[in-house]
Amino acid sequence: MWPIIHKLGSPKWFYTMSGRWLPFLWGIGAILITIGSLWGLAFAPADYQQGDSFRILYVHVPAAILAQSCFAMMALCSVIFLVWRIKLADMAAGAAAPFGAAMTFSALFSGAIWGVPTWGTWWVWDARLTSMLLLLFIYLGIMALRGAFASRDGGARAAAILTLVGVINLPIIKYSVVWWNTLHQGATFSLTEKPAMPASMWLPLLLMVIGFYLIFAAVTVARTRNEIIRRQPSARWVRALAQGERNGL
Amino acid sequence: MSAERAATDNTAAGLPGLWQGFSATLYRDCRLRFRRRSELANPLIFFALVVTLFPLGLSPDSTLLAEIAPGLLWVAALLAVLLSLDGLFRDDFDDGTLEQLLLAPQPAGVLVLAKIVAHWLTTGLPLALLSPLLAVMLALPGHSMGVLMLTLLVGSATLSLIGAIGAALTVGLRRGGVLLSLLILPLYAPVLIFGAGIVRLAVEGAVVTPWLALMGAMLALSLLAAPWAAGAALKLSLDG
Numbered sequence: 001m002w003p004i005i006h007k008l009g010s011p012k013w014f015y016t017m018s019g020r021w022l023p024f025l026w027g028i029g030a031i032l033i034t035i036g037s038l039w040g041l042a043f044a045p046a047d048y049q050q051g052d053s054f055r056i057l058y059v060h061v062p063a064a065i066l067a068q069s070c071f072a073m074m075a076l077c078s079v080i081f082l083v084w085r086i087k088l089a090d091m092a093a094g095a096a097a098p099f100g101a102a103m104t105f106s107a108l109f110s111g112a113i114w115g116v117p118t119w120g121t122w123w124v125w126d127a128r129l130t131s132m133l134l135l136l137f138i139y140l141g142i143m144a145l146r147g148a149f150a151s152r153d154g155g156a157r158a159a160a161i162l163t164l165v166g167v168i169n170l171p172i173i174k175y176s177v178v179w180w181n182t183l184h185q186g187a188t189f190s191l192t193e194k195p196a197m198p199a200s201m202w203l204p205l206l207l208m209v210i211g212f213y214l215i216f217a218a219v220t221v222a223r224t225r226n227e228i229i230r231r232q233p234s235a236r237w238v239r240a241l242a243q244g245e246r247n248g249l
Numbered sequence: 250m251s252a253e254r255a256a257t258d259n260t261a262a263g264l265p266g267l268w269q270g271f272s273a274t275l276y277r278d279c280r281l282r283f284r285r286r287s288e289l290a291n292p293l294i295f296f297a298l299v300v301t302l303f304p305l306g307l308s309p310d311s312t313l314l315a316e317i318a319p320g321l322l323w324v325a326a327l328l329a330v331l332l333s334l335d336g337l338f339r340d341d342f343d344d345g346t347l348e349q350l351l352l353a354p355q356p357a358g359v360l361v362l363a364k365i366v367a368h369w370l371t372t373g374l375p376l377a378l379l380s381p382l383l384a385v386m387l388a389l390p391g392h393s394m395g396v397l398m399l400t401l402l403v404g405s406a407t408l409s410l411i412g413a414i415g416a417a418l419t420v421g422l423r424r425g426g427v428l429l430s431l432l433i434l435p436l437y438a439p440v441l442i443f444g445a446g447i448v449r450l451a452v453e454g455a456v457v458t459p460w461l462a463l464m465g466a467m468l469a470l471s472l473l474a475a476p477w478a479a480g481a482a483l484k485l486s487l488d489g
Contacts, residue, residue, distance in 0.1 A: 082481075130438070137435040144431055148422050157485040158418045161478060162432060165414055172439070 009086035011228045012237050018221045025221065029214030036207035044201050053117040056110050058205055062212035064107035067135060068170055070100030070216060074142075075167040078160035088224070090156040091231070093163065094146060095223035099216060101139035108132055127176035128184040131169060138166040152231075270355035271363045278367030281340075288336070292329040292372050293379055299325040300383045311388040318387035319397070319448035323441055325383075326376050326401055327408060331430055331437075333372045334412040337364065338420040338483065347420075348487055357480030365413045365476065373405025389452070396451035400464060404444040407468045410475035411436050417482035440467060 040058035047054035077093035080086050111129065112122045123129065142159050149155030176184075232238055265273065282289055303321055304314060341347040341364075350360050380401050381394045389397065415433035419425030447460045 134435040134438050137431070141428075141432045141435065144428055145418060148419075148425075148428055151488075154421070154485055154488060158482065161414070161482050161485070162418060165411075165436065165474075165478060169435070 009084075009088050011088055011091075011232065012235075014088055015225055015228050018225060022218060022221055022225075025214050025218035029211050029218055032207045032211030032214065036204045036211055040204035040208065044204055045198070047201075050118055053114065056114045058208050060107060060110040060114060061205060062209045063103045063110060064132070065209055066212050066216055067100055067104040067107050067132070068173060069213070070096050070103060071135065071139070071163075071167065071170060073220075074100065074163050075170075078163040081156065082160050082164075087156075087231075088228075090160065091224045091227040092220060093160065094156070095227055096216075096220045097139060097143050097146075097159075099219050101136060101143065103212075103216075104132060104136040104139060108136065126184050128173065131173040131176050135169055135173060138162075138169060142166065264354055267355055267359055270353060271359050274350070274360045274363035275367050278364050279370060282367060282371045289371055289375075292333045293375055295332060296325050296329040296376055296379065297383060299328060300387065304387070315388040315390065315452075318384060318389040319393075319452065320445040321387065322380055322384060322389075322397065323401075323404075323445040323448070326380065326405065327437055327441055329376055330372055330405055330408045330412060331433060333368070334409075334416045334433070335419075335426055335429060337368050337413060337416040339416075342420045342486070347483060351480075351484060351487065357483065358476040361413065361417070361480045361483065362472075362476040365409050365479075368413070369406050369409040373409055374402070376405055377401035389448075392454075393448060393451040396457055396461075397448050399461065400444045400447050403461070403464050403468050404440050407440050407464070407471050408437060410468075410471040411440075413479040414475055414482060417479040417486060419486075420483070421486035440464075443467070 037058060041055055044055070046052050074093045074096050077089040077096075080089035081093065108129070111132075115121055115123065142162050145162055146155040146159040149158060229238060300321065303317070307313065307317075338347060341350065351357050353360060377398050380397055384394060384397055385391075412433050415429050415436075418432065419429045422428065443460060443464050447457050447464065450457050450460065
């Protein structure tokens, strides 16, 4: 067990391995999103009540799912960093934060646009909407706190603690539509039940969600790789790498 | 478990135990706070001032004021607690007391809890006691005063506990004040929602006990987690 964790936590090993995965993550993610959005926007049947306006679902739902998954991943990384002091986990958490904030904003923004034709308003102070807004503020707080510390390690640990405190918001978002009887509808996907929409509607959505996850993984891995190089520019393997690239050119 | 063992070991060695450490820190913090009477009054004056601004800014109409009074009093109390948070660890950080506190044989969480209790005794408790006076000025119906005080008593303790995490994270930063509010306000939202909601229910004459129990649950949860998180945050603030 331990050798594997230490191997996984070694920046050099991660850098070499992730270089091989990265093109696949980008490629498959891009293909899935292209197919999913073409299918969803042009070929899926229009909703019998909402007409074509429901198609914003194909951006809204993946963004909202990613906003929460990204936070869960950051919380997991924070635990790994605080307990085992694996720096790679901290780099990944730091790399994921801006993406998560962007996804939260996209979910809120697309939801506001969608709200106009369906609910007749841009914004309601509904439990689901409010808790997502709070999630956005927590993301911004984590990023601001990390940047406020003079020492990198201090900022990293502070951000990890705040992430773990903020994780309390995730179940509130998840169950807000169950606990409070709100304007926002319930979950679109669940592992145990059949979706309430026909397959021609939810299949493109599934493709979009998987595509978003792959792009999330690709962005996080790419940003983590940059962070590795930025943190140890004088490590021997990094210099050898730079030397190799220079010779290659 | 290990804390208990450490405490008994300490007592056996003639060192102060867990309870002595807690009560000594609480006593010291309370005494320090009562020696700076003007600072003690500041959150209360702020609370009263903010509440005064609303009738001036909105309208002195008493039906409108009675309608917004629960939320208004709660927001004002929340902001008063937020403003007082920066002083929770600041002086001890500046004069080095905090390092001694964390070097003490008692676990950091217990000593931090003592500091939080002292903060609540001098901020949240007086705010809750003052609130009926301001509620009368906002024409809040008399039968909901007791519930208002109760929610503020329980809620402000939760606010002090959650706020301690933010204060501990930002105490080492030179300009931590604005950052502190950015970190803490999103976490304060549930307390505000329940606190103000319960008072509104009480105004309408509904049963509030289940909601009060939920507020108590929030207090219990933060009591369990916040002192330890704040202790860990203080350690990293001292490391640099």
